[in-house]
Amino acid sequence: MTVIPTLLQILLIIIAIAIVFHKENFTIIIYISSFGLIAATLYVLNQAPDVAIAEVAIGSAIIPLIYVISISRQREFIVLDRVDHNELDETIDVKNIELYEILTSFVEDNQLKMNVCSDIKGSDEALTKDLNVDLIISYDHEKQKFILKGKQSSVLMDHLIKKTFHLDFIEIVTFKEGESID
């Protein structure tokens, strides 16, 4: 009878590793929920039904629900526009419109809500770090390119790089975030 607990324990470790390495938020929530369920099964097998009931209720129902709420709250894509539109001529204006069309479709693909703002002062790296700005748009006159800046760790930036790879008037710069392990 020790086969089933051992298998469940191995499964528990696999799910724990999957939670750490997976990228999709809602899939992670499902993993967390199943983690709680397997832990509860192990509690029952080890003759602790009281703890198992608490684990099922808290670990696989309330915590995933709270995570769903929190992640739904994060569905906003904040764009800071630093292009001075008075300086631009008409050919660049067309490109600007095209850029915004790309961004709109990108945001819709990822089921986000775009929030464009301007007039925020401060260095770009500090803004992405402190104010949670996802993307900063500026225009480089020498290269004649729009420069999009964002965090390197963000999965959205990877998607954006893939989406804009073939366009020659867009250049994407990513910041590397500082060491978080102290």
Place this chain on the structure above:
Amino acid sequence: MSPLIRRISLVLLLGFILFVFITSISDFSTIYNDDGKLFYYANGFQDTGSYNYVTGIYLDYRLFDSLFEAAILLIAVAGVMLISEHSIDEKNATFMLDKQKTPELFITFSRLLYPIMLLFGIYVIVNGHLSPGGGFQGGAIVATAILILYYIDITKTVNVHVVLTIEKILFIVLVLTASLSYLTRGVLFTNFFRLDASLDQKAIFLTLMNILIGAKVSLGLVAIFTAFLKEGR
């Protein structure tokens, strides 16, 4: 200090902690003995009147600990309310799922599940001294049922102010009920019926405490959940 040195020192520190832990628990016979288990087997049922020894322990022998467990949840709710930085009577929470539509299938299943979950939660609370479960577990199930109710009706509102006030009052009632034994038995934090009272009489105290704890826990969890809903509104 470079990151490498920091990481190496972290690993060394963790290894040292593991070493201390292993050496401290090497004397298994003093830690894993049967004394406690045998005591509860011999006296638990007679002393507490609870068929479920776990309930007997946390509502009689270790009631003092349970009170602080309930207090910790109260503090956690207070902390969440403080961090979410909304004045409590600002507005009632409306549900966040109004933007992204909840699937029809999910709503239908929730409607079927809601009364069953509520009933099961109340069953777990009331039968805490007879079967596995108790106030905390049942309260968590009732809270989950109430959270599902949010998904069914997105226009549902909860007045957090009232919820928090009821929770605080319930905690005070809990402490008062627990210390009632000082008047009847001369000892704080135990059953307020005499030690030689019948099982039914003792069950009254256990059920009452379980219902109080269950109501307090479910209200606390609903308050936390509502705070999360309100955040960012």
